[in-house]
Amino acid sequence: MSDKIDFSTVIASAVHDMKNSLGMLLHSVDQLRAELPAEIQHSQRFNTLQYEAQRVHGDLVQLLSIYRLDQNTLTLNVEEQNVRDFLEEQLARHQPLLDGMGLTVTLECDDQEGYFDSNLIAGILTNTINNALRYTSQRIHLSARHEEQYLVISIQDDGQGFPEHMRGEALPDQGTVNFSNGSTQLGLFFADQVARLHHQGEKRGFIRLNNTGTLGGGNFEVWLP
């Protein structure tokens, strides 16, 4: 072992390990919730436990994907999906916590098909939903529609909305990710990269952030060709 260690590989394998451990932990938390008396099920501390663990898990998954993106080993597996089934599954993933926090979630989606990598898009949605959980006051609205030959998946909340500098389609590239203000926007960078990986003919995917949703708060959209 005379060679210098490749630190990013070390980090990646550590992240992989942490992610798996956290996965086990989340599995236990999920089961525990079902076994606990109602007052604890809805206690804020229990919610925080699950929420924060879920957030870190989501971050780690994302970190690994970004590492693979960087190594050019992120594989895109575009398959036909029933969009409604897919979105329902994403909600199901968050259901215990949503219930625990007493939030109302609505889903608006026809029986329609879409073409995308379900794992990667699920990763984006998990992070976005986690984010919405933090900023919303009472409601989250998940929807999908077809517009200009794109499939548009949108997540809205009724919180304060995105601040001015985050709105629009122009997103920070990797170089402008700012670690000093606490918000790295790494999640947005990841979402943007994953959306772009999807293409059909000349069209490429993208993400869009605004505050024009029907609930009055933030509206995050991912557009897939």
Next chain:
Amino acid sequence: MEETERMLLYRKLRFLVTDDFENFRKSLRQMLRTFGAEKIEMAANGNETIAKCSYEHFDVLICDYNLGSGKNGQQTLEALRHQRVLKHTALFVIVTAETSRDIVMSAREYRPDTYIIKPITQAVLKKRLDGLIEQRQALYPINHALDLGNKQEALQLCQQLLEQHPRYRNAIRKLQAELHCQLGQHKQARSIYSGVLANRELAWARLGMGQVALASGDADEAIAELETLITNQPHLVEAYDHLAQALRLKGKDQQAQDILQQAVEISPLAVLRQRDLARVAAQNQDMDTAVGAWRATVKLGENSVHDDPENYLGLSRVLSELSDGDDSTEGRQYADEALNTLRTLGGRFKEDPGADLQRTLVAARIYAGQKQPDKGHTLLKQIKDQLDPEVLTADQGLEYARALYALKDPGLAQNVLNRLAERFENDSEVLEAIEALMDEPVSFQHKRKARTLNREGISAFENNQLEAATIAFSQALELVPQHPALNLNLVQVLLKGANDQQSRDKTLLQRCQGCLNQLRHLPPQHRQYKRYQHLQERIQKLMH
């Protein structure tokens, strides 16, 4: 579907949960019970799963990828399919904590009905299973017909269900096209694929187009389709497999090898692809690639249904080539690895006399290559009774001849091969292998050099540089003196030179006859036989 209806379905279905952790099995069982399931069996590893499946039938199998030391989830699925105990109507779900590329790629290749990434929450599992079970219910008639072996009826049902279940349109179309293809109805399959592609560029349909082209013998079209597909979907490994097959049909073995090497890099855990790569690389005399691919084949095959004596023999043959005539440390290491591989083969396949015979023959060749011919002869003596060229299989005969060449007995080797050529005169593959061995019974380094020189000679001949061609062919013949094509090439070049000079140089004709004399052993089945006869007649005429 209503929730009560779904509960009833869950209650009817038989589930099998496989995981090496008891806790996980129990927690999955608990979840399934909440969904309404009642018939739930459990297994701790792959072999137990397979055993259970051969006794009774399960509708839904939920299997972890990582099952400890034996078979993993994917190898379990493979074995179930191979032994035909998994019905078309059954669902196979792989659960995995792994998102590493190699494993995800390889899990996808064996097409489980779905794979779920851990952590599994009850709500997610329910959602995913609901979807699968509804689809299973909708497509049940088709898959049931397939379980009964009735493809025609399945096709008719596809047509009917296409209208009833627009939601599963693409799944049904895909199945329909595959069935047409299996029944040799290429036109119908093609029309389904192109109909789908007219709407949207979907990888499975483009892949289908390539497969149909390949199946109907149109290698050029298959190459075009599959190359387009790979440009758009560089990670679709199946496309590489079919492309390599098409390239081999066109005789482009080196390109086929390059494509397989790319595919192996993307998805390194698929044993059959490693084996394909090993074979084509060995044929291309690229022994370094071949040895790596054979090693991977042996390793990956260990717990799988593809654990076959051929894997071990293939590896030791290539190692034997690499160690041939080389008693340096490196050469000895190759030889030791080869002998160890053969020992492992002996231990694993005790009841296989065929493999045993081959094993001894390869070992004899390795000793010969390591300058220990006595050990080689001793081995051959031990199996003397089994070496009757009248009863040996083609593979055994070829192996015997290789050992004889290595033990410096080309006369007996040729006898064996001639007898083999007579016995297998209608088997073009065997004849080709016999010819290849007879033409170049030398080490792969010599083969490689001779081939390069042959190519140089041909191109010089085409550019009318007869002198350069003569030199190249003569040098090549020093390496493989009995090579038919090379000898005949040289005769042709010499004759052409003679014509140009309008002279009938006696020494030149004698040199030609010398070349032809090398080919006296040529059996009439050989591809070069007619050319040999023709040139022999010309020389005879010129001499008198």
